[in-house]
Structures are given as structure tokens and as C-alpha cells.
Amino acid sequence: MALNLKWDTVEERTQSFRDLHNEITRYVRDRQSWYAKRIPQKRLLAKSIRYSSVFLAGAGTILELFAISGTGSVMTHHAAAVFVVVATLVGLDRLTAASSGWVRYHLTKQALDHNYRQFQLAWLQEYVRLSQAPDPFDPVTGLDIFMSWQAKFAGIVDVETKQWADVFTKALEDIEHNRLQAKLSP
Secondary structure, three states, rough: OOOOOOOHHHHHHHHHHHHHHHHHHHHHHHHHHHHHHHHHHHHHHHHHHHHHHHHHHHHHHHHHHHHHOOOOOOOHHHHHHHHHHHHHEEHHHHHOOOOHHHHHHHHHHHHHHHHHHHHHHHHHHHHEEEEEEOOOOHHHHHHHHHHHHHHHHHHHHHHHHHHHHHHHHHHHHHHHHHHHHHOOOO
């Protein structure tokens, strides 16, 4: 959104400060909303993958015991197939960062919430001070505060994004390493 900031009169500067405040509020609320929507989704994905993995690992173990004991018509390859599914689920969890992601999202949203409350107080102080400043008026301080808080909020999101990228990159590197190891093994 393009802001039309004017500083010539008290009314114009008051409106300009409101516009700046609304802009940063919109920015933060959009990010808070994004994380709030995705925390339950990521947590559900993580729990589904983990619970399924544990259940299937137990089922695979039981199948393997049946195969070893010769009870029923269960073969070892049946258990192996279940363990392949378990390994795939664990790999999917690592690749999507589902287990760590929902926690990371929650912490990022908390940081946004906390910093937004701090911004509200700092902005209110500056708003009162600058809206009553004598003429000639210099808006630089108010703009500096706006830009520093905007950068702070963007930095919080950037840290979370970098953490995700690191986890994703590490998972891909592990997959590639394991693929090469399997290729080199006799």
C-alpha cells in the first residue's frame, strides 16, 4: 500500500502517524494470522506422522515375530514392507519439518505478539510527542521508529524462515548422503 504522508499541519501529521501505525499493524496482523492458521495444521501433520510411525513400527515388529516363529502365513518381507512405510513417514516428517515446524511457528507467533505489544507502547509515546511537536516539524524520528519496528518484525519472520531452510537443506543433504552410501555399499 502506498502511503500519502503529509507533515505540514498538526492534522496532517496526526493522520500520517495513524497511517504509519495502521500499515505496520496490518503487516504484523497478516503474519500473526499466517502463523496462527498453520500451527494447528502443522501440529496435526506432525502428530499423524509420528503416531502412524509408532503404530506401524509396532505392527512391523509383531509381523516379524510371527514370521520368525512360523505362526501363520506371515513372511519376513511383509514386516520389511511395513518398516519401509515407517522409514518413509519418518523421512517425510524430516523433509516437511512437521515435528519441529509447529513449535517453530508457535515461537515465531509469540515473538511477533510480544514485539507488537512493545511497538504499541513505543509508538504511542512517540505519537504523542511528535503530534504535539512545534513547527517546523521534522518527521524523521517518527519515520525512523516506523522503519526500525518494520525491520524488527520482518527479522522475526526471516529467522523462522532461515531455520526452516536449514532444516530442509539438512534433510536433503542427509537423503543424498544416504543415497550415495547405499550406492557404494556392496
